[in-house]
Amino acid sequence: MNRTAAFTLASLLLSSSAVWAKLPPLSDEAKAKAAEAAAKTAHAGKVDNYKLCKSMDGVAARYAAEAKKQGKAVKPTAGLAPCADPGAFVYPPPATVAAAAPAAAAPAKTLAAAPAAAPAKK
Numbered sequence: 839m840n841r842t843a844a845f846t847l848a849s850l851l852l853s854s855s856a857v858w859a860k861l862p863p864l865s866d867e868a869k870a871k872a873a874e875a876a877a878k879t880a881h882a883g884k885v886d887n888y889k890l891c892k893s894m895d896g897v898a899a900r901y902a903a904e905a906k907k908q909g910k911a912v913k914p915t916a917g918l919a920p921c922a923d924p925g926a927f928v929y930p931p932p933a934t935v936a937a938a939a940p941a942a943a944a945p946a947k948t949l950a951a952a953p954a955a956a957p958a959k960k
Contacts, residue, residue, distance in 0.1 A: 870931060877929050884924035891921035 864872070898915070905912045 874929050874931070878927060881924060881927045888921055888923055895921060 902912045
């Protein structure tokens with residue numbers, strides 16, 4: 839075996855060992871950022887679908903108007919849902935949602951117990 843072939847073989851063996859290396863687990867912060875990025879991507883898809891729906895409605899309306907001008911009969915589309923605007927992107931972090939749930943449940947318990955503890959007035 840010549841030197842070039844030996845060097846190539848050695849470099850391939852060394853570089854392939856990096857492929858088998860195990861990455862450390864993601865931190866909670868990295869997981870939260872990934873979840874937020876996924877939510878943003880999903881919302882962007884909803885916004886894109888809304889824009890597409892509005893554009894198709896506009897094209898259909900222009901077609902119907904042109905057909906009406908030419909005296910053609912155009913049947914209205916039946917059973918189509920109107921375009922639903924997804925609104926602005928709002929992402930509550932999972933830690934905030936988990937912390938808010940017990941806090942919201944606690945006042946309900948104290949309000950429910952308050953009338954029973956109050957003395958009855960005549």
